[in-house]
Amino acid sequence: xxxxxxxxxxxxxxxxxxxxxxxxxxxxxxxxxxxxxxxxxxxxxxxxxxxxxxxxxxxxxxxxxxxxxxxxxxxxxxxxxxxxxxxxxxxxxxxxxxxxxxxxxxxxxxxxxxxxxxxxxxxxxxxxxxxxxxxxxxxxxxxxxxxxxxxxxxxxxxxxxxxxxxxxxxxxxxxxxxxxxxxxxxxxxxxxxxxxxxxxxxxxxxxxxxxxxxxxxxxxxxxxxxxxxxxxxxxxxxxxxxxxxxxxxxxxxxxxxxxxxxxxxxxxxxxxxxxxxxxxxxxxxxxxxxxxxxxxxxxxxxxxxxxxxxxxxxxxxxxxxxxxxxxxxxxxxxxxxxxxxxxxxxxxxxxxxxxxxxxxxxxxxxxxxxxxxxxxxxxxxxxxxxxxxxxxxxxxxxxxxxxxxxxxxxxxxxxxxxxxxxxxxxxxxxxxxxxxxxxxxxxxxxxxxxxxxxxxxxxxxxxxxxxxxxxxxxxxxxxxxxxxxxxxxxxxxxxxxxxxxxxxxxxxx
Amino acid sequence: xxxxxxxxxxxxxxxxxxxxxxxxxxxxxxxxxxxxxxxxxxxxxxxxxxxxxxxxxxxxxxxxxxxxxxxxxxxxxxxxxxxxxxxxxxxxxxxxxxxxxxxxxxxxxxxxxxxxxxxxxxxxxxxxxxxxxxxxxxxxxxxxxxx
Numbered sequence: 001x002x003x004x005x006x007x008x009x010x011x012x013x014x015x016x017x018x019x020x021x022x023x024x025x026x027x028x029x030x031x032x033x034x035x036x037x038x039x040x041x042x043x044x045x046x047x048x049x050x051x052x053x054x055x056x057x058x059x060x061x062x063x064x065x066x067x068x069x070x071x072x073x074x075x076x077x078x079x080x081x082x083x084x085x086x087x088x089x090x091x092x093x094x095x096x097x098x099x100x101x102x103x104x105x106x107x108x109x110x111x112x113x114x115x116x117x118x119x120x121x122x123x124x125x126x127x128x129x130x131x132x133x134x135x136x137x138x139x140x141x142x143x144x145x146x147x148x149x150x151x152x153x154x155x156x157x158x159x160x161x162x163x164x165x166x167x168x169x170x171x172x173x174x175x176x177x178x179x180x181x182x183x184x185x186x187x188x189x190x191x192x193x194x195x196x197x198x199x200x201x202x203x204x205x206x207x208x209x210x211x212x213x214x215x216x217x218x219x220x221x222x223x224x225x226x227x228x229x230x231x232x233x234x235x236x237x238x239x240x241x242x243x244x245x246x247x248x249x250x251x252x253x254x255x256x257x258x259x260x261x262x263x264x265x266x267x268x269x270x271x272x273x274x275x276x277x278x279x280x281x282x283x284x285x286x287x288x289x290x291x292x293x294x295x296x297x298x299x300x301x302x303x304x305x306x307x308x309x310x311x312x313x314x315x316x317x318x319x320x321x322x323x324x325x326x327x328x329x330x331x332x333x334x335x336x337x338x339x340x341x342x343x344x345x346x347x348x349x350x351x352x353x354x355x356x357x358x359x360x361x362x363x364x365x366x367x368x369x370x371x372x373x374x375x376x377x378x379x380x381x382x383x384x385x386x387x388x389x390x391x392x393x394x395x396x397x398x399x400x401x402x403x404x405x406x407x408x409x410x411x412x413x414x415x416x417x418x419x420x421x422x423x424x425x426x427x428x429x430x431x432x433x434x435x436x437x438x439x440x441x442x443x444x445x446x447x448x449x450x451x452x453x454x455x456x457x458x459x460x461x462x463x464x465x466x467x468x469x470x471x472x473x474x475x476x477x478x479x480x481x482x483x484x485x486x487x488x489x490x491x492x493x494x495x496x497x498x499x500x501x502x503x504x505x506x507x508x509x
Numbered sequence: 510x511x512x513x514x515x516x517x518x519x520x521x522x523x524x525x526x527x528x529x530x531x532x533x534x535x536x537x538x539x540x541x542x543x544x545x546x547x548x549x550x551x552x553x554x555x556x557x558x559x560x561x562x563x564x565x566x567x568x569x570x571x572x573x574x575x576x577x578x579x580x581x582x583x584x585x586x587x588x589x590x591x592x593x594x595x596x597x598x599x600x601x602x603x604x605x606x607x608x609x610x611x612x613x614x615x616x617x618x619x620x621x622x623x624x625x626x627x628x629x630x631x632x633x634x635x636x637x638x639x640x641x642x643x644x645x646x647x648x649x650x651x652x653x654x655x656x
Contacts, residue, residue, distance in 0.1 A: 262554055
């Protein structure tokens with residue numbers, strides 16, 4: 001009798017405390033559904049429903065890879081030389097090295113897309129989705145190359161030496177140079193507006209999955225149960241930490257985070273390697289599953305095309321090729337030749353998608369954690385966490401630290417991107433800026449509180465809208481992009497562009 | 510005319526190096542250049558805000574180095590010379606001190622490089638060795654380390 005009443009009391013308490021979570025979910029869910037139904041408008045083709053927007057990105061990546069003569073792979077060695085500063089003369093414009101621009105951009109892309117997103121892709125699209133993610137990463141290298149070249153070409157260097165760049169500038173000024181000023185202005189403004197919302201979505205997704213992992217590792221005890229019932233409180237903590245940086249101006253927290261991210265990425269890589277080596281016997285089978293699954297998937301909605309769509313969608317969410325946020329970071333670089341940053345930027349999807357995502361994919365496939373009965377409900381990060389747990393029981397704790405850090409750094413850098421979109425549209429309005437930042441922090445809380453489904457829908461929708469406007473612009477600029485990159489490559493090979501001698505390199509200044 | 514390059518920072522040790530070079534420049538009529546290197550690496554992991562602010566930050570660092578290190582040093586050199594005439598120039602650059610000093614020495618065709626044995630040492634240099642130690646190992650020209 002006593003036990004029953006006790007249970008009853010705790011159930012009541014739980015209902016009361018989940019109130020906030022439930023309210024947030026009630027209003028947010030339908031809104032996300034509505035937005036997704038527009039962005040992911042599907043047409044029936046190849047025996048399944050194909051979201052037009054995904055096809056749009058596939059076509060863009062394949063087109064530019066061929067149009068730019070596979071320079072994404074052929075130029076990789078040169079890209080590494082550029083990163084070492086071998087081709088940067090001291091008097092080039094800009095004050096940020098190729099390495100710094102790349103590391104800043106990678107910090108903001110390596111996040112939960114690599115950990116949770118891959119697991120989601122494999123649950124939905126089977127192991128074959130990992131293959132399509134790799135293909136997406138491969139063609140994404142060229143898309144990234146194209147957009148970052150444009151970001152440098154059409155950047156604005158102000159009198160004090162500071163630089164503004166990004167899709168809003170190349171869409172507006174690049175298209176104006178082609179006598180398409182009207183379309184350019186529209187695309188730039190639409191992109192900037194969507195960037196504001198996409199930043200909110202990415203923010204919510206990161207916060208959601210970080211919270212999920214924190215709840216998972218804290219167990220079934222009193223603390224764990226309380227956290228599971230009060231996810232919004234975890235979100236609020238993250239929002240306060242973010243607010244300290246973006247509203248309070250305590251930049252040192254962000255600096256420490258950005259130095260820690262690469263180390264955590266290496267740690268994550270080693271973690272995956274441990275999982276993979278722990279299942280060494282299963283590796284050939286896992287690779288076979290990934291490759292055969294790509295062409296003859298079993299039990300996947302939509303078959304090959306279904307698997308391909310899922311793979312491309314999650315790869316794009318992870319490396320953001322074609323989306324246009326990374327070019328903002330890349331535009332700051334010190335160089336006189338826009339194409340140089342294009343080559344450097346092409347390394348970003350390589351590191352993010354081809355290396356890190358594949359590590360996650362192998363870990364998840366080889367341990368078989370993607371096949372559990374409840375994989376549809378638990379969400380991506382839990383599936384990856386289980387793969388880690390199956391090899392070393394305490395690994396999920398390490399993963400939790402990595403996840404929190406990745407999430408936090410991505411939340412911070414996305415606030416920067418969001419503010420860039422905001423600044424382009426509204427200029428320097430301090431009050432309005434603070435309102436946007438508060439809304440941003442509110443979405444960190446929402447993301448933590450509501451279920452993964454609506455969050456990922458919203459994040460995806462906003463993200464892919466960006467790609468729509470950005471890629472239209474890239475098609476208009478295709479000839480300019482090709483001239484810039486292919487001409488650079490030609491000059492590099494006939495000796496007109498040479499390595500800068502060590503004394504004249506940029507480190508001297 | 511021969512020329513001497515002196516690597517300087519805020520330390521006492523670098524003052525002694527300057528005095529050493531100055532004495533010889535006066536006696537032998539050498540040209541003298543004092544170089545201050547602001548520690549900076551192209552291999553950083555900066556946040557986007559810092560990248561954006563970098564041009565202004567860099568300008569501020571150069572100005573600060575000029576007013577806080579180079580100007581007082583040139584003033585002090587003037588008072589040390591007491592009317593004697595030595596051709597002294599100054600240069601400020603960003604980078605890793607030992608690498609940049611070696612590069613300036615090479616590019617400017619200097620005959621001699623002078624540094625103090627101990628500089629503004631901190632924990633990092635205590636662990637990884639000092640600028641003077643690295644220069645002795647890697648400098649392209651004759652290097653004097655002043656105790």
